[in-house]
Amino acid sequence: MPFYALPVIQELRAVKSAREVAFIVRAQRTSEMVLNEVVRKLKLGVSEIQLARFIVARFKHYGVKALAFEPIVAFGKGSADIHHWATKARLKKNQVVMFDFGCTVNNFCSDMTRTFWFGEPTKKFKRVYGAVLTAQKKALKLLISGEKRADKIDISARKFLHKKFGKSKFTHGLG
Structure with a gap:
């Protein structure tokens, strides 16, 4: 096998x-x-x-x-x-x-x-950009606290964005 x-x-x-x-x-x-x-x-x-x-x-x-x-x-x-x-x-x-x-x-x-x-950015752009920035900051907090696994860091950001926008699928990871 x-x-x-x-x-x-x-x-x-x-x-x-x-x-x-x-x-x-x-x-x-x-x-x-x-x-x-x-x-x-x-x-x-x-x-x-x-x-x-x-x-x-x-x-x-x-x-x-x-x-x-x-x-x-x-x-x-x-x-x-x-x-x-x-x-x-x-x-x-x-x-x-x-x-x-x-x-x-x-x-x-x-x-x-x-x-x-x-x-001049639209209100929608500002709202989405702000949410993505918040998700990134949450991920960075995990990284600073010592988390080394990219998948765990990525999941924390995805969960936040899912709560914010209701989307469960994103086509690209954080890195």
């Missing part, structure tokens, strides 16, 4: 050494530098493709040899698709902007998703 090893391997890889954590931190810090630069490029009329190309160029500038995945840049309704492909869509006033990108350092990846509002 075949043995399905993935759960065992995932369990073994869940805890990282100090050296592995340092690689992940370096990848994340590089991603944060790129994010700070790309946010300054948010101007009326810029396209998703232009920003995605800018992200790739900035990672190369910082010496990154491999991206974790193709950068995702999405405006408006496209931001609801976590696996959106950048298009020629141009940024308009009062739109959601979503970035999802990361890089690798010695085969360890960063994966960062950030959402912004370009213009």
Whole structure:
């Protein structure tokens, strides 16, 4: 009978050494530098493709040899698709902007998703954004208290959002 090893391997890889954590931190810090630069490029009329190309160029500038995945840049309704492909869509006033990108350092990846509002945010956006921020803070409290398992941290945020919005399925984890 075949043995399905993935759960065992995932369990073994869940805890990282100090050296592995340092690689992940370096990848994340590089991603944060790129994010700070790309946010300054948010101007009326810029396209998703232009920003995605800018992200790739900035990672190369910082010496990154491999991206974790193709950068995702999405405006408006496209931001609801976590696996959106950048298009020629141009940024308009009062739109959601979503970035999802990361890089690798010695085969360890960063994966960062950030959402912004370009213009004056709607009440609905503020409400949802506030709830997601609260869920993140609850998850961070667990992390600060010493919890190391990502699945437990993720569940705490999901439970809060489920109570707030009644949704039980989310297409993406916290990380």
